[in-house]
Amino acid sequence: MNQSGDRGSFVSISEVAEIYGVHPTTVRRWIMEGRIEAQRVGSRLIRLDLESVYRKLGRPTPSDA
Template identity: 40%
Template sequence: MHRYVAIGEASEVLGVSITTLRRWEAEGRLIPERTAGGQRRYDLAKIKPELFHAAPQDRKTIAYARVSSHDQKDDLERQKQVLELYCAKQGWTFEVVADLGSGMNYNKKGLKRLLDEIIEGRVGRLVIAHC
C-alpha cells in the first residue's frame, strides 16, 4: 500500500465522496499535499494511521511514575504500587516505567523510552499517577 494516494483512493479509504474531500480541503479540515503538476496527494499515515501502526490490541499499556528528587524515593515506590494495583484491577497486561529526577530534565531514561515507544506506535494506553 502506498502512503500517498490520489483523491479517488483517499475517498475510498475514508468512505466519503471526492466532493466531500474537496469540501474538507476548502474548509481547512484536511489539506492534501500537491504534486509538481498540482494533483492532490493524501497521506494515508495521517488520515488512517491504523493502516501503518500496530492494531490497538497489539499495543501495550505502560504505567509511568516519576518523582523529582532522591529524597522522594518512597513516594516513587508508592506511585508504582498504585499504578500496578490500578492496572491489575482493570485486567490489563502492563509494564511500569519509573524515573527519578526533575521534571525540567528531559534526558531521563524512562521518559525517553516511553516517548520512543509512543512514537513507534507500540503504546495503546498510558497510565500516569499524579501525586
C-alpha cells in the same frame, strides 16, 4: 497507486474517498475546510498522506454490507 517509503504512504483524493465511502468532492471540501492536509504535486496532482488523514479523521470502520 500508493508510494511507500520513509515519508509514509501518499494517496489520491479518489483513494481517500473510497476508503471513507464518500464522494471525492467531499474529500476536496475537507481539504478546503482545513480538516485534512494535502500536498500539491505539480500543477494539478494532489496527494494526501494517509497516516495524517487517519490521525485527523480516524480510521474508518468496515461497514456491514
